[in-house]
Amino acid sequence: MSADKTAAAVSLSGVAISFGSGASLYRAVADVDLTVQPGEFVAIVGPTGCGKSTLLNVAAGLLTPSAGAAEVSGRKVEGITRAAGYLFQADALMPWKTALANVAVALEVAGVGRAQARERALAWLARVGLKGFSERYPHQLSGGQKKRVALAQMLIRDPAILLMDEPFGPLDAQTRTLMGDLLLSLWQADRKAVLFVTHDLDEAIALADRVVVMSAGPASRIIADHRIDLPRPREIVDIRLDPRFHALQSAIWRDLKAEVMRAYGDEFAAMGLGKSAGAK
Amino acid sequence: MKRTTLLAWQIGLAIAIIVVWHVLTTYPVISDVKQARFFFSTPVDVAVRVWRFFATGMIWRHLWITLLETLLAFGIGSIAGIVIGFWLARQPRVAAVLDPFVKMANALPRVVLAPIFMLWFGLDIWSKVALGVTLVFFIVFFNVYQGVKEVSPVILSNARMLGMNERQLFRHVYWPSALSWMFSSLHTSVGFALVGAVVGEYLGSAAGLGYLIHEAESTFDMTGVVAGMVVLSVVVVLIDWLVTLIEVRLLAWRPEATAHGA
Incomplete structure (x- = not known):
């Protein structure tokens, strides 16, 4: 893995992803620019079905974008990205x-x-x-x-970079916390670049250096990019009690909330929850 | 039910059947004893005949022939099923073209092929092997085909991300998946191999358990027929037990394998 040390670990530029064709064309992701620096831990959050995972698949070389380009360590992604490790949500x-x-x-x-x-x-x-x-x-x-x-x-x-697709999603809350701590301690040892997809905002803040918020699909894109300036090394249980954690959480949730509402739109309105679902 | 209780019930049922059979063919309960014996023989006569089969050693030759035919049918049918199953699973276009033909061939009752095979391969073991092969092939073929097709896309993507090339994917992913499907049908395919052998012998041959039963039938020797059936069913149970042992060993990684193992 003779990676260019100055190049970004992962760089997506103008990436769009569509499925199907003609009348049944579904635009999952529209025009995403995203850069992960070497050693940086970036989390992507967004409502269900916003195409977060498809972005990972583009970086992994498992999916060819319909527009735009992906580069890993300065090299264009063509076929499977050998330099990447992938942790899947399912077994x-x-x-x-x-x-x-x-x-x-x-x-x-x-x-x-x-x-x-x-x-x-x-x-x-x-x-x-x-x-x-x-x-x-x-x-x-x-x-x-x-x-x-x-x-x-x-x-x-x-691997030079780690791609993780809601890896701890299927686990119970306690196990998730333990897995998060394990991941952080392993990551702390050699600080690889990480692109971590999750729908759990708390998990994203506790783990990452940057949290990127995606809008609800179709044609989802990046709507916010927050730097997480919490000190490292972190313990997930402790960091959740940090006042700074709560400030970040409410700031990011303001961006995320509107998109979650949009994703569930009519369902929430039908339940009469549209207005009151403010704070988490 | 506890294992010992279950066994006690099973042995009890076997004894009950033999006692009823004995009483009905020894005492004129519903019909004349002579007539009943002609149609059903008696447990004692059958036991004596089976004992004589082994005492004189005449049964060994027939057993050997039937087992050899079974083994050959199973081996050849499995290898052909694995190779063609793999090939078609990786060549969806060829599979689409062949699909109706495969279904037609599989829907054909195999007994009608027996006379043709006798004509082609003669009256010795190969016509029986061919009949068994046509039965075993389709079971193995469909399972291997399914096994390759049904590999979880996540496992496949993960294997690719680990850097596996096509050859390594075959060895670490497709092959074990196909084998597990094949082994799950091992009982059926071994059973069908034996069916092919016995039916083939029954329709025309000079040796084997099927021949033995057919010979006894043609002289209305009911004792011989039942004795042949007893030997045949014991062989089937033994083979099935052997297959279970192999299955438990090979499919140790599967939760279901241990569940229905015993």
């Missing part, structure tokens, strides 16, 4: 492989010998707190444990 582990094999395979496909790959995978499983779980199959692990295996699987390749 992405191979169910027929043990936790150890799932992590080791990420090195094996890159040509690392079996014995060495296993040894390093064991070390990574220990780092995510899964020592002693290496021979378990995914169905024998809890949701949080599976996510930690996936995290080790992504990080063992030492």
Whole structure:
């Protein structure tokens, strides 16, 4: 990964994404410019269905945008972005492989010998707190444990940038907090560039250096970009009590609220909730 | 129900059936004893016949032939099903063209093919193997095809993001997925391989369990027919048990495999 050190880690310029064609054309994302600097942790928040995840897929090379260009570490994205690690929302582990094999395979496909790959995978499983779980199959692990295996699987390749698509979305609140802390402590060690998609504003503020707000779809775009000046290293439970956290939360929620309302528009109006759904 | 209670009930039922069979063919309860014995034989006669099968050793040759045909049908049918299933799953255009033909071939009752296979392959084992292959092939083919098609798109995207090329995707994703589908139908396909062998033997052959039963039937030797059926069903149960053992080992990663394993 001979990345250009001065170039942005991720750079999207004028990216638009459409699905279908003709009358059934759906414009998911319209004209997004977004830059993630090396070592920067950027969170994207927005109402459901605003196309947050499709932006990640563009950066990953899993999806070709209908307009605009994507660059990773100064190189144009063409095909799968080798320099990127991707953490999916849904279960992405191979169910027929043990936790150890799932992590080791990420090195094996890159040509690392079996014995060495296993040894390093064991070390990574220990780092995510899964020592002693290496021979378990995914169905024998809890949701949080599976996510930690996936995290080790992504990080063992030492990717230059990390793309995360609501990775902790399916987990319960306590597990989410623990996973957030684990992610922060791993990230603190080598500070890779992160693009983290979530619908949870608290999670975004607690984790990121910058929170980008997207408008409701269709044709969603970036409507706000907030710098999170909370001190690091952070502990999620503590940082949530910080007065600055609350100031940021209400500032960003002002931008986000209108879009959430727009996304649910008629449904909320029908329930008579349109006016009173002010503070979170 | 507890395991031991269940077993007790099962053995009890078997004994009850044998007792009823014995009483009805030994005492003139509903019909003349001689007539009842002609139609149903008796448990004692059948047991003696089965014992004689093994005591004289004549059964081994027939058992071996039937098992060999079953094994060959299963092996050839599985390999063909895997190769063609994979190929069609990766070639959607070819699959679309072949679709009606595959459905037609699969809808055909296989018994009608038996005489054709006898003509083509003769009366020895290969005509029976061919019949079994036509049964096994479609089960394996459909499962492998499904297994490749139904790979979760997230697992596939993740594997791509981990840097896998096409060959590595095949080895780490498509192949295990297809195999798991194939193994889930192992009971059915092994069973059908045996059906192909026995039906083929029944329709024309000089050896095998199907031949044995057919021979007994043509001389109205009901004891021979039932004895042949008993041996055949014990073989089926043994094979099924063996398949379960293999399945539990190979599909250890699947939650369902252990659930219906026992």
